[in-house]
Amino acid sequence: MSDRATEMPTPPALPTPTTVPEAVSPTRQTWQMFYQNRAAMLGLCILLVIIITSIVGPLLYTVPPREMVWMPLTPPGQSEYLLGTDYLGRDLLAGLINGGRVTITIGFAAAVLTVLIGVTIGALAGFFGGWVDTTLMKVTEFFQVLPNLLFAMVVVMLFSPTLTNIAIAIGIVSWTATARLTRAEFLRIREMDYVKAERSIGAGNSRLIWRVILPNAAPPLIIVAALSIGSAILFEAGLSFLGLSDPNAMSWGRMVGDNRPYILDSVWGVTIPGLAIFLTVLAISLVGDGLNDAINPKLRQR
Amino acid sequence: MTQNLLSVQDLEISFRTAAGEVQVVRDLSFELAQGEVLGIVGESGCGKSITALSLLGLVPNPPGRVSKGRILLEGEDIVTASERRLRQIRGNDISMVFQEPMTSLNPVYSVGEQIAETARAHFNSSRSEAWERAIEMLQLVGIPSPERRAHEFPHQLSGGMRQRVMIAIALVCEPKVLIADEPTTALDVTVQAQIFDLFRDLQHKIGAAIILITHDIGVVAQMTDRVIVMYAGRKIEEGPVSAFITDPRHPYTRGLVNCIPRLSLDPSDDPEPLFEIPGVVPSPSDLSLPRCAFAPRCRNAFALCLEKSPPLLPVAEGRAAACWLETEKPG
């Protein structure tokens, strides 16, 4: 170094060059981004309205959904039954409210099952690797190849269409995407230093899987879980449209299916329940996309 | 020196960010003569790569743009040139070798095709002529059995081979200016030496002027005639390479040069402690302050450094530096 340096005065105390932004926890940041997403908030509001209606509605609006109450095929607004009646003279509004309860219950139950199966299989495959991985991935591939609706139809038909059986059938055919995602996350995270550190201090496999890796894989899984509720609702609607619904319960898909032969006489009978399915799933998609944007902000542009 | 091949005048490049428009390059001027090898040195984030892209009119827009200045290629301004004219210049008059040979070649086309299409884009040559030319280029950049290799795909080649292919693409139209942006950073040390040998060899054969962008002082010393040092978007020192190595003037340059560990075989030599420049490169948004950008990291900074940014002034024959220590003595 040149000797000039030694003659120089000591550097003066400098102000810190960068202003450190106020520390905000990542979770809070995510929520802030979510709140600011107008589409997602709209979806959340619609969803809350639908859920509250289907919980409280049947208690307040006590018209029986499966009994003839008025002239068949009455259009909306021409009787005390606001949305009119279907081909059997059943109240459409009562069907909508009670069907919402069934549709949403099956949607959530099937989604929970989807996530449970998917996460378990994906976690085991990704964590243990080797033959466990190979075998479980073969099973996943098998369920991916199986035409999901047809398989669910077979299961529901052979085991009778109760609400439980329908939810189980949907869960069994829907978990593959969750399993693949969970596996990929596990493969990525299990190589991280903090996992190695946990392992080195003697953490057992089950602790590593459920307490260490899974929480870190949670963000993308939450998004998939949210979206799988929407898929499950669509799936249930498809099954009940085909006539595979619990005979003792109304559901939106069944309403569309029942009224389909009468579309020329009753446009509303197929339009309104279908619209209800569409709005519910749309609301869930909006919330899911909002979560996705909030959790992966850098992908927002896409 | 008569008219220079390339002349960059008062270049300013801005990026739109959430915090407003930020200048990532400012007041940058330099000249490049026929056949010259110019080194541009600086830490990552100092604006050297974006400067290189601006020479091809490839500053990603949005969010970036050249907000001031001119880039003259034999008197013609690239900044204001039409897209059509720019396409004629790219790959033909000015071409570029990028840092990442692993990802800079298209995985779904053969390397021969990727060289040949460049030739076809600029010369009115037929497919078979262009293919012949591609094979010739592969030979020139030292790839064995080029006829066979031309049919192979990037994933079948090693990193060093791929970078040779990139060089072949860059040189297929015999450009006047070749820009090499950290061309060996991603490669093994032994391969690095081979690539630089190739550059030197080809420079003699083709006679292109080269702008070599790097943070490796050793490479600069071996390869270049003249050096520009950039810090935080500004040129802070310029001069012939010999002077740059032996007598750096700006404290930052001094730091860079001293960062190279020296090997000594004499056991009685006290091993020098490895030198490092304290602190980190300021982010461009911190640069709105009127002070010298390097002041927060400079052990020689004094009051004036915090008040005014030093201008780039001549310090010797053919040399300039932007440091108050060179022009004003502290009071």
Place this chain on the structure above:
Amino acid sequence: MVKSAPVVKSVLRKIASILLLLLAVLVLNFVLIYAAPGDPVEALVGEMGGATPELIAELRATYGLDRPLWQQIGVYLGNVVQGNLGHSLYYDQPVTTLIASRIGPTLLLITTALFSAIIVGTILGVFSAQRRNSTLSHFVTVLSLAGFSAPVFWIGIMLILILSVSFPIFPISGMSSSDGTTSTLGYAMDVAHHLVLPALTLGLIYLAFYSRLARTSMIEVLEADYIRTARAKGLSRRSVVYKHALRNAILPIVTFAGLQFGQVISGAVLVETVFAWPGLGTLAFDSILRRDTPTLLGILFFSSLMVVVMNLLTDLLYRRIDPRIKTS
């Protein structure tokens, strides 16, 4: 380097895994039949209303139901290998014959819908990726959201209400209204006329999916280093986008076309039901109404076969587009 050997080997491996998958479908079918409540004969024969005790006894013998379980699986698999997927009592026909008569319409519907969706979706995606804030780009976003959220059967019904009832442009249902006296060309035109709405319904769902996939994929590719290289070479915009970017952006589309085929068949079941399209879907719907289990199981097996064949085809296509697969 021998170029064909690795391809042949991996195709053989693929075929082996396909056979394994199909075997698994059959075993699963078998397990379901036995796990289900009720007599397995009913599951194999369907509603037994019309079945005499003699017939039931005969069927027990045919399916080996009086033998141990593992032998029964063997008998069942043996039957399938010989092309015997069971017998539909309702139609009084072998399931294989029934299915064969319904494949054509289903394949016509599925391929029309899927190919249109992929082609139009890719075009939409490619254009909207280049202008991310354009109207087209927002349209793709809205379309994909709506397409994901709307039940496919409901879209079909809405299209019927608009394009067959309010504006009677297309027929409400069926595959043809000709009485068999028209020329071949006339028949083809008639079928095409009937095909529009079902194909549009099924296609819209997949258009929503593929336009979004193409857009995401294209945006990603356009940011790749090799696109910067292509521009730095001085290639025309057209060459950069269509030669260098598109070829890479198509790769995930091909992959998904194979992966999704099972779901496309599911969609076809619903759409065929809505439009009374005389394919496998309406057959499946009818077999639910009639509790015709052998037919439904046969359709499930045959659909799985179609999915794996489609997987194999997309796999071969992928090899042609992506050179990295061939040698690695």
